[in-house]
Amino acid sequence: MSAEATNPATPGPMTPGAQRRRSRPRIDLRRLGRAALLGPAARGRLPDAIGHVVEAHRAHHPDADLDPLRRAYVLAESSHRGQMRKSGEPYITHPLAVTLILAELGAETTTLTASLLHDTVEDTEVTLDQVR
Numbered sequence: 669m670s671a672e673a674t675n676p677a678t679p680g681p682m683t684p685g686a687q688r689r690r691s692r693p694r695i696d697l698r699r700l701g702r703a704a705l706l707g708p709a710a711r712g713r714l715p716d717a718i719g720h721v722v723e724a725h726r727a728h729h730p731d732a733d734l735d736p737l738r739r740a741y742v743l744a745e746s747s748h749r750g751q752m753r754k755s756g757e758p759y760i761t762h763p764l765a766v767t768l769i770l771a772e773l774g775a776e777t778t779t780l781t782a783s784l785l786h787d788t789v790e791d792t793e794v795t796l797d798q799v800r
Contacts, residue, residue: 717741717764718784724771725780732777740781743799747792763787 718741725732744763751759767783775783788794 728774740784744784747788
């Protein structure tokens, strides 16, 4: 998908049914990209790059275990490290963006973990057995 298709310069007209109500402001995905450049946080601490994901996830699942999410991010970030999108941003911004959307929709931790890892086996040397 082109950058123009995903981030148009001027939004087109919206039909009344197409408008969405949001409870919190949209996240600037460029900030996620800069955070992804910082790499994973120390063991036991959530990486700053998934802070927005955790916030959205906690809004729907306040008692969720975040350790699988942290481990998935660390694996995805280290596996994609050095890969860049055509825009020049780190590739990890794509799995982060997908995961943020799903967290905002109320997806459970397992789904968020899978979304962080969805390109890891496809686009890196990591095997499915290693992900499991």
